[in-house]
Amino acid sequence: MATSSITDWVKTDDKTGEFKRQVSSFRNFVSRDPNAEFPAEKGRYHLYVSYACPWAHRTLITRKLKGLEDIISFSVVHWHLGQQGWRFVTADESVPGDNVIPDPVPGHSGFTHLRDLYFESEPTYSGRFTVPVLYDKVQGRIVSNESSEILRMLATEFDHLVPEEFGAAIRLYPEELRDQIEEAHGWMYDAINNGVYKSGFATTQEAYERNVLALFEALDRVEEHLSKSEGPYYFGKTLTEVDIRLFVTIIRFDPVYVQHFKCNIRDIRSGYPAIHNWMRNLYWNHPAFGETTHFDHIKWHYTKSHLQINPKSITPVGPLPNILPLTEEVNAVKK
């Protein structure tokens, strides 16, 4: 009998060859209401992330953009995803980046892997052990492991705990843009954020081609939109959830997805000038985006964890640089 492996994102007996992402299972909400089951309070919640993971990256960007650094603590797992899932570093290990530390939550000193956290909350849990995880240190249990919902909570429920310049002034989900934001999420999630995974994890030629073509059609649509937008953000002058959710995939595109996930019809730096400029503005001009991006974790994680794609774990050196400076172009784009 075949044994299952952490890298079986497509089950070995699945003839479609299509990657189907599991639905997140912890779906509680932190609320600004002090009587809520999970009330927004300073120092109460902890975020477990990986710097490699685009879904976790969404929550780190939002935490910083919303000025929640003293309100919500965070720690980072080791970049390698092994057979037991994500693991915490040990006390004597040194991995680059802030907060790559053993599980710092009181009572968790014996926890070696993220799975320990899942079993603490639900002893019979049988799903995948994914990041990000938002954890309630008071009740000792997971609030949510769904990044889109964690993003929304951080964006809207903690405003009364931070200065005005971060709270009411940074509205990532403003009423007047909600319809447009939801419309964009609708196609970007499937075709782009998840589309790179569906291309890269496909185990048949047909599944790969279907998904990679849909991905590039969606990128063409983003390019077209951005080339007509007044900028600098997706919806003009207002930075929204859409910028955050798109950025975490686009910043990984040239360094990893082009070669590792075979998303190589074009790359961003030579094929999508408007997306390239939009991405670079966020990275270079906004510390919440630039300082939460760790290319070393990103490149090592994908290329050394997905043994079904890259069995020898050799990490390609390029592209160099990982991201171009604001005003420099590759030769193909130079006028």
Ligand SMILES: N[C@@H](CCC(=O)N[C@@H](CS)C(=O)NCC(=O)O)C(=O)O
């Ligand atoms: N729907 C989830 C997806 C999170 C997710 O798939 N995270 C990946 C890392 S990029 C993970 O932790 N995978 C571990 C595994 O599948 O074993 C979310 O958006 O929060």
